[in-house]
């Protein structure tokens with residue numbers, strides 16, 4: 001399973017990229033709204049830094065508008081993935097982009113049938129939102145597992161992005177459930193480093209080094 005970062009904050013992207021773990025970036029309108037930036041300029045910065053897929057979401061609700069916006073976004077850099085909502089209009093746009101060779105990420109997936117339809121419309125990625133399902137008492141992880149099973153049984157090569165990640169445990173479980181990618185907020189990525197025995201071990205190694213006889 002690969003790691004994407006779920007943010008539009010360039011400092012966070014730069015830092016996570018420097019760790020050597022990052023295969024891509026996802027943004028959404030809410031994440032972009034938190035930054036005081038031109039969306040297009042930020043996408044230029046991100047795509048120049050991260051060679052992998054960079055998801056940029058359209059705002060239009062009709063297919064025609066989505067296609068216009070998506071083409072403009074895709075023209076920014078070859079590694080832009082156009083992010084489309086899971087609606088009939090979104091799938092219309094998805095199939096047009098698929099025929100044009102433009103990568104797509106169909107977002108706001110909350111059921112296996114939505115994922116299957118998006119895949120059949122040619123989506124490069126589908127993004128089931130684990131955290132938001134858990135928030136309403138449903139099982140986000142079970143959804144990842146079901147989609148992964150269906151895609152395997154039917155030889156579908158659309159990749160599953162486990163999205164709406166809130167905790168390190170969801171990343172491990174998502175990987176086991178068959179997600180190809182987890183898109184993770186910076187704060188949760190930082191938590192992945194942390195283990196009390198790692199920190200204790202470093203302290204002990206330093207103490208032993210300082211206390212050695214042959215200084």
Ligand code: E4P
Pocket residue numbers: 006026027028107127129131132163164165183
């Ligand atoms: C995915 O691409 C979305 O940007 C994201 O994971 C949404 O997460 P949230 O439920 O924390 O807003």
